[in-house]
């Protein structure tokens with residue numbers, strides 16, 4: 416190919432720009448890296464050759480290493496093979512997909528359900544399907560990154576309202592009266608803060624302004640409400656939620672995600688949700704694990720585990736208060752197993768996480784852009800299978816770490 420002479424010298428080598436960006440992240444204590452754990456997900460795992468107590472996952476009910484799930488995975492792989500091998504509308508929607516969709520709809524008290532490859536894919540598909548040009552999306556400022564991604568992909572104007580601020584949301588809804596559709600999208604339980612969205616008030620506003628209400632129940636599914644139905648079920652408003660999204664990779668101890676709604680909306684999503692249409696259907700074994708987890712979570716075993724989890728949350732909350740940290744407020748007696756321990760700077764959060772690791776407690780420092788600047792934190796998550804002694808170990812380490820590092824508490 417003939418080479419055209421460049422009219423201007425190339426400004427920078429692309430590799431050098433990547434190095435610069437990485438250096439800038441390191442300089443601000445914001446560089447991330449993978450850490451390899453071994454052992455099944457559970458209260459005790461191995462990291463760098465020694466045992467650590469795991470407080471950083473989303474395995475809230477402790478089902479990830481349950482023998483019934485492992486057996487379901489093995490049987491499904493034998494019967495259905497390892498992969499769905501195609502997107503759902505081609506040939507990837509197999510019997511296990513249909514069975515789990517129906518089970519999810521029953522679990523969530525909705526007419527129908529649709530499976531997605533992951534929670535990120537679900538939000539990245541649902542929001543553009545429900546809102547586009549001529550519509551407006553209203554998104555809580557602390558929503559998960561996947562909702563923010565869905566908002567961007569939708570090409571609809573996005574109104575970001577102050578966290579859980581219904582007056583701000585209403586003002587913005589009033590100004591969008593001429594939009595074709597209004598879509599309100601919120602986390603039911605906020606993933607980095609552990610607080611609940613005021614779903615009753617949100618449903619009131621959605622009804623008053625003719626808006627669709629989309630609730631992301633990633634962290635509430637299996638954890639809150641009767642039978643583990645979620646935050647909306649806990650607050651008695653599931654019927655008023657237009658689209659209830661949930662994930663299979665947290666309390667349900669598998670992988671994937673789903674949206675539940677009425678049959679007409681699900682039919683619409685089948686036709687327009689691009690991350691559903693153009694992505695390979697979930698492997699049957701993942702669906703079998705999720706199915707077994709729903710059976711456990713929605714029965715007596717689930718009730719027992721939720722009660723135990725709530726007791727551990729109360730114990731952990733009291734311990735944090737004793738140390739001087741301020742846990743999130745409890746709304747309607749709903750104990751959420753996510754505890755942000757806000758320390759402020761990214762460097763301080765990293766130092767505290769290092770101290771915890773030295774004490775044998777595996778916790779993650781959560782820094783911008785995952786959380787707003789100046790609110791870096793440790794995010795401690797509990798699981799029903801933690802022991803009282805493990806909770807005490809974590810609290811002791813937090814106390815000594817806060818003292819050693821002279822951390823101001825919130």
Ligand SMILES: Cc1ncc(COP(=O)(O)O)c(C=O)c1O
Pocket residue numbers: 533534535536538559561602606631633634662663664671672
């Ligand atoms: C609120 C929320 N929504 C969506 C997701 C994405 O789900 P997934 O991990 O299945 O992609 C997550 C978490 O990771 C989350 O916290």
